[in-house]
Amino acid sequence: MSTLRLDPIMCHAHGLCAELLPELVELDEWGYPLLDPDEVPPELEAAAKRAAAACPTLALKLERSVVPVPAPREAGRPSGALSLPRHG
């Protein structure tokens, strides 16, 4: 399960997220996104990934919700459950 997150400093109101993911992103009157705070439903996960990947300033991120982390198999490699947005 994942949640949409926005870096407010990096966001420059390009608005692609609202084009690509209108189900979860609205724009305010100044063109900045208002994100659905809930977990992204499974059927929209792919669209959410596309929206995050398309963000020109990489301000939009799809963050994994906190889940039990399995022990990393070998040192130096990040555990799969925590690796942050896998775009595309």
Next chain:
Amino acid sequence: MTATMDPRPHVRTALDVARLFARDADPTRTANLDEHEDRLGPLPLAVYPNRPGRQRLIDTVARAGLRGRGGAGFPTGEKLAAVAAGKGRAVVVANGCEGDPTSAKDQALLARSPHLVLDGIALAAHAVGAREAILCVHRDSPLIDVVYAALHERDRDTVAVEVVEVPDRYVASEASALVNFLNNGDARPTTTRPSVRGVRGRPTLVDNVETLAHIALVARFGDAWFREAGTPDSPGTLLVTVGGAVNRPGVYEIEAGLPLSDALELAGGESEALAAVQIGGLGGSWLPIDDAAELPLAHETCRDVGIPLGVAALVALPARACGIAETARILRHLADESAGQCGPCMFGLPAVADDMEALAYGDGSVSGQLHRRLGVIPGRGACSHPDGAVRLAVTALHTFADDVAAHAHGEPCHAAQGPFWTPLRIPA
């Protein structure tokens, strides 16, 4: 003083406390090192030796229940522990910038008791394992000379204290903005947490100077002593700045939990009939005087009525003023003070200031738009600057509902040309 005398400053009554400031001291004088040590004893670093001592110091501060005095009220013991546990050698930043012009307490503290703050810096640095500390004050502040003079008197400190002057901008004193400024000269907030990645990427303890002064007292006299004043959830004393329509505006030390009306009394009482009180700084809240008078000044009691205590500053607004016009003027200032990084702040605050001005000038048609805007701005900035501005606007609409109703029916504000009561510039 004799060896048998109990050196601990005791609370006489809720209105008569003297911990941070010496009792009956001349408020215009700086206590030198001898006077400071005569009153409170020497810096108790040797009481907390080595690693176990450091941990005991952190535990003592945690048990004291000290909350940060910069506005957020975060438990100081937790913050010390987080920074001490960080990766790499920690840095201490003492925040004496006091970006909110309604508050003058940090300036008063540094001007009167600089050694208490420097003791706190030394102890906090010891607790988190830092060897260097940075004391931030406003650019061109007269305090710079006071602080340097105090540093020259001290030759036993094990921590190197650097004094850094910070631009006089409202958001520059926000913790992440301060760290950003120290790292690269850009005094704008960031989204990184200083306790994890602060000055030069090191774990950084950013504490308000009043918080550090309390650490210096807790380290000397213990957590039980600290809790003799204040409330269980907001222990100790705090400095409150009282301004607006009172007879003796200034900075006063009070016990946490003191009713707001008593704080106004300390400042000589109201100079004329009051309508409301602004509590918690420019990004704080308006409360009608009838609701505010009995409010105990503590984090939990303020939270219970839906407002944060924030930085303990009060502005008494007289009945002849217009709270909507006053708020419109503050909102314009807060919009101008935006760092201009986050859209909802950069565009939202000027829009809200426009609406509040229109309301003050009798244009009620903006009311729906204003409410909608106030609903979408909070929680969307890198720092809480926009949230504070919205809070002030929302509480203004509630507190001055009668004025709003009158203006909404086309009755322009009788007081829109001032005078105004909220200071917007940091006094030089």
